[in-house]
Amino acid sequence: MVSKAGEEFDLKLKFPEDYHAENLAGQDVVFTVKLHKVNELKLPELNDEFAAKCGPFTEMKEVKADIKRELTAQKEREADEKFKDALVGELTEKSKAALPELLVEDQLRSIERDLTQNLMYSGLSLDSYLKTQGFKDKEEWVKKEARPAAEKRVKAGLVLAELSKELKIDASRDEIQEQINFFKQQYGKDKKMLEQFDNPNVHRDIANRMITDKTVAKLVELNTKK
Structure with a gap:
């Protein structure tokens, strides 16, 4: 067992099959390592x-x-x-709600964007993800995974929107402004981020999110009453 500074040893490893560099993916490799310092972890009492x-x-x-x-x-x-x-x-x-293709396509783009961004943080690509998940190409991924998820999101949004109307749930101007003020405090002095809250579209998105949350809360309440 290597335990002293100055010792050298070889590490026989294998790159993951989904490694971002295709020429190295799945390949065996040997790293020669020199130990410069040894630290001992002592847990406190x-x-x-x-x-x-x-x-x-x-x-x-x-x-x-x-x-x-x-x-x-x-x-x-x-x-x-x-x-x-x-x-x-x-x-x-x-629900038997019809799904507007425009909304489904919008959710598909959102799902792909979020997945690509998350993979990028891990040093991976969408192609490597498709390969490790067993999809032969992006088209198959869209058909079997992304589209069903997008349709589920759209359907849930439509159903909750209809339920909010049925239950007469809304978000007042004061509630929306209070939420906007909260977000502004979160971003502090980031001028670029703060400016987005002057956009009416952002106000509408915040209002919709609040109505959805209140609708789900009411749904929970109706299904937990004894």
């Missing part, structure tokens, strides 16, 4: 002194209680989101 460094705590039991609260809250949020998704999904399945 979980005592009251350590607790004081973690925040406004005086005892370790307070830290453990705080961690438990955070984990419980996280699990509750996850359960709430799954419940919301299930309700919207069930409502969407029962």
Whole structure:
């Protein structure tokens, strides 16, 4: 086992099949490594002194209680989101709403843009993703994965919009302005980002998002009453 500074050793590795450089994807490689420094990780003792460094705590039991609260809250949020998704999904399945192709195409572009951006952050390309997921080309991916997802999004949006009308749910001008002010505070002094909130289209998008959220909340309420 290598454990001293100055030692050299070889690492036999294999590039991932979806590696962004196609000439290296799936290839075996040997890296010669020289160890310059060895650090040992020492875990701190979980005592009251350590607790004081973690925040406004005086005892370790307070830290453990705080961690438990955070984990419980996280699990509750996850359960709430799954419940919301299930309700919207069930409502969407029962709907016979016609899907405007223009909206579906718009969602397709959004899905491809988001996926491409996320892959780029990982050093991957859309082509490599298609290959690792077993799609022979982009057309097959659109048909089997992207289009069904886009149609589901559009259908859910139409159903919730219709439900909001049925339940007479709306967003007041004050509510919209309050949300805009909140976003502006989040962006601080970023002038370019702040300017977008003067755009009426952005106001409309914010209003629609608020109405959708309020509609989903009402849907949850109607399905949890005893």
